[in-house]
Amino acid sequence: MHFQNFLHRAAVLAICGMICVSSLAAQAGGNDAAQKTPLVALTFDDGPSMTNTAKILDVLEEHGARATFFVVGERVAQNAAVLQRAVSLGCEIGNHTWNHKKLTELTAEQIRAQLEKTDDAVFDATGVRPHLVRAPCGRYGCYACRALDRPVILWSVDPRDWSYAADRTGNTAQNRETVIRAATENVRDGDIILLHDLYAFTADCCETIVERLQEAGFSLVTVSELMASRGVRLQSGKTYRRVPTE
Numbered sequence: 709m710h711f712q713n714f715l716h717r718a719a720v721l722a723i724c725g726m727i728c729v730s731s732l733a734a735q736a737g738g739n740d741a742a743q744k745t746p747l748v749a750l751t752f753d754d755g756p757s758m759t760n761t762a763k764i765l766d767v768l769e770e771h772g773a774r775a776t777f778f779v780v781g782e783r784v785a786q787n788a789a790v791l792q793r794a795v796s797l798g799c800e801i802g803n804h805t806w807n808h809k810k811l812t813e814l815t816a817e818q819i820r821a822q823l824e825k826t827d828d829a830v831f832d833a834t835g836v837r838p839h840l841v842r843a844p845c846g847r848y849g850c851y852a853c854r855a856l857d858r859p860v861i862l863w864s865v866d867p868r869d870w871s872y873a874a875d876r877t878g879n880t881a882q883n884r885e886t887v888i889r890a891a892t893e894n895v896r897d898g899d900i901i902l903l904h905d906l907y908a909f910t911a912d913c914c915e916t917i918v919e920r921l922q923e924a925g926f927s928l929v930t931v932s933e934l935m936a937s938r939g940v941r942l943q944s945g946k947t948y949r950r951v952p953t954e
């Protein structure tokens with residue numbers, strides 16, 4: 709009986725020891741685990757839109773997610789409230805030029821004017837000055853990048869939401885599922901996903917995109933958070949499609 713008691717106690721102690729050791733290991737590895745949480749950056753171009761950006765912000769807020777909005781300067785003043793809300797939710801505002809001109813068709817002086825005017829509009833609306841640029845249609849060049857004097861953020865995942873959104877009849881469940889799958893399947897840690905908040909179509913896809921990415925284990929962060937968390941220091945004049953891999 710005594711011996712059985714001893715065995716029982718020994719077993720309990722051994723189990724306690726295992727639990728303590730494993731919980732210590734979990735604590736020690738806590739930071740590593742946090743760093744290894746897969747991250748992805750949703751980005752929305754061409755807005756802001758009072759209705760569609762607002763709907764996307766509702767989804768982000770509800771799901772504890774953040775995104776980056778590359779805004780067109782001429783749309784900012786009339787949609788200032790929605791941008792203020794984006795900033796208050798921890799989202800990032802980037803510069804997508806004043807009126808969506810392709811940088812390759814502008815002089816260096818025109819590029820600077822497009823960016824500065826947009827910076828000023830965003831600052832007036834939100835108190836925050838953008839420091840990232842997305843080139844309209846992804847069109848840039850070495851010459852344009854030198855004129856930009858700031859990092860250019862492109863993308864690694866293009867679900868082509870715009871191709872269904874331009875025509876209102878394209879907002880069908882089947883087309884939404886096509887875009888949602890393109891935005892969520894084959895996504896890797898460090899990817900940057902291109903979407904457009906100008907369209908009701910994209911706003912209608914947003915909740916499922918966010919939910920499926922989160923279900924797959926991704927945290928949704930801004931572009932600057934994504935890069936910083938991976939130790940990437942963004943450099944002016946350089947382009948980034950995702951977190952660089954060695």
Ligand SMILES: [Zn+2]
Pocket residue numbers: 753754804808844845
């Ligand atoms: Zn655009």
